[in-house]
Amino acid sequence: MARIYFRAPACVQCSIYQDKLTIRQVGILVIGVSILILLVIFFIQSRLSRNDLLLPEQNPKFNTYGNLNNPEALYGPDVHYGIVMDCGSSGTRVYVYIWPPHSGNPQDLLNIQQLRDQHGQPVVKKVTPGLDTFEDNSEGASDYLQPLLEFAAEHIPKEQHKETLLYILATAGMRMLSEQSQKAILQDLQRDIPKHFDFVISENNFEVISGKQEGVYAWIAANYVLQKFGHGEDDHPLVSVSVDDTQHVRRRTVGMIDMGGGSPR
Numbered sequence: 139m140a141r142i143y144f145r146a147p148a149c150v151q152c153s154i155y156q157d158k159l160t161i162r163q164v165g166i167l168v169i170g171v172s173i174l175i176l177l178v179i180f181f182i183q184s185r186l187s188r189n190d191l192l193l194p195e196q197n198p199k200f201n202t203y204g205n206l207n208n209p210e211a212l213y214g215p216d217v218h219y220g221i222v223m224d225c226g227s228s229g230t231r232v233y234v235y236i237w238p239p240h241s242g243n244p245q246d247l248l249n250i251q252q253l254r255d256q257h258g259q260p261v262v263k264k265v266t267p268g269l270d271t272f273e274d275n276s277e278g279a280s281d282y283l284q285p286l287l288e289f290a291a292e293h294i295p296k297e298q299h300k301e302t303l304l305y306i307l308a309t310a311g312m313r314m315l316s317e318q319s320q321k322a323i324l325q326d327l328q329r330d331i332p333k334h335f336d337f338v339i340s341e342n343n344f345e346v347i348s349g350k351q352e353g354v355y356a357w358i359a360a361n362y363v364l365q366k367f368g369h370g371e372d373d374h375p376l377v378s379v380s381v382d383d384t385q386h387v388r389r390r391t392v393g394m395i396d397m398g399g400g401s402p403r
Contacts, residue, residue, distance in 0.1 A: 219302040227311035229266035232286040245369040263289045270311035276322035280330035304337040308346045
């Protein structure tokens, strides 16, 4: 049978010897002291974890999250921004990404992260319906995307708009249109967006991607997030692959299945 020993403080021992307390009184005293100790521990723990109970905007842990006045506090100096618009069959979403300068080490990948706001939430916004609904009104395509572009612009420092890359990639809905309609919509975007925004706009960054491209991009994104493209010794499973009769050892990647609305692959 296990034995539990409790050594009372000296003052308690003196009181016990002097006043000859009963066993019951000693037990009550021990319980009281134990409860007091537990209350002290609970108080200390509650003070240490108080920040976790605060609202995000009050919590010091989040005071640099997406802080537009001081983005360097979280991401370092000379950060870069990028905007991606995913024009699907049911609607269009805009995402804002941010990354610090590359380390210069060929073993390192760019540390690309989705920008988060002051509440720690990803910066993303959606409008409906899809871009393909402007098949007979290509001139309205840029107006349709205007709220998304304004939303993204609000989360990027004004002085960095001219360095911010903008990608508009259309998928299933647009693929169903004729090539002439696709071209008319994209031309409207390339013509009108630069009138209102200073983002870096390249003709090659506005396109209707194929189902194969969409699948490859999704595969790259999934494996990037899982750090499957990284280098170095770690706990990731490794695999040996042959490229041009040369064996390369890399991290084992994962496969994926994307069951989209109008983009079955």
